[in-house]
Amino acid sequence: MNNTFDRPAHVPVLYNDIINALSPRSGRRYVDCTLGAGGHAWGILQTSSPDGKLLGLEIDPIALNIARERLAVYGERAVLVRASYTDLDLQLDELGWEAVDGIIFDLGLSSMQLDDGTRGFSFASDAALDAF
Numbered sequence: 001m002n003n004t005f006d007r008p009a010h011v012p013v014l015y016n017d018i019i020n021a022l023s024p025r026s027g028r029r030y031v032d033c034t035l036g037a038g039g040h041a042w043g044i045l046q047t048s049s050p051d052g053k054l055l056g057l058e059i060d061p062i063a064l065n066i067a068r069e070r071l072a073v074y075g076e077r078a079v080l081v082r083a084s085y086t087d088l089d090l091q092l093d094e095l096g097w098e099a100v101d102g103i104i105f106d107l108g109l110s111s112m113q114l115d116d117g118t119r120g121f122s123f124a125s126d127a128a129l130d131a132f
Contacts, residue, residue, distance in 0.1 A: 012039040018104055024048035028101035031092075032056045033085035038067030040104055045074045055091060055100075056080045 012018070018040055024030060024047040032041045035056035044054050056071070056078060058064040064082050071078040083091055085105060092100070 012036075012106060014106075015039060015043060018106075019043040019047060022102045022104065024052055024102065026050055026052050028052050029097055029099070030054045031088065031100050031103045033088060033103060033105045034058070034107060035067050035080065036060075036063050036106065038070045040106060041067065041071055041078065044102075044104075045071065045077055051077065053077050054079065055095060055097070057083045057085050057088065057091060059084045 022030070022044065024044045026048055028048060030044045030048065030052065032038075032044065032054060035041055035058035038056065041054055041056050045052065048054075054074075054077065056067060058067060058080070059082065061082060064080060068080055071080065079095065081091055088103075092098075
């Protein structure tokens with residue numbers, strides 16, 4: 001994100017399509033099950049201002065830290081958890097959210113992980129597999 005916090009630093013490929021299809025609104029709850037660096041989450045929180053909420057799940061601690069930095073401007077509206085989307089029901093229970101208004105899964109590969117040869121995601125570098 002740039003210094004003015006007015007847009008995400010990395011815009012996901014289908015960003016506009018996802019935000020338009022989800023059509024976030026104020027006062028509603030959303031889940032980003034594959035938070036990554038927070039690109040889609042940023043758009044959901046921006047569009048659902050002033051009081052839409054988002055639960056972001058991310059198992060990669062490096063990506064989660066980046067998302068926490070980028071989404072800090074949204075304060076308590078962004079609940080970011082190091083967890084897999086397979087634990088979605090548990091995370092919703094912990095928040096007391098019985099229903100949500102939208103869920104996204106971006107199940108593609110992350111160039112952020114592939115570009116770092118030490119992470120073990122790439123065949124271009126000899127490294128141990130990333131086990132988080």
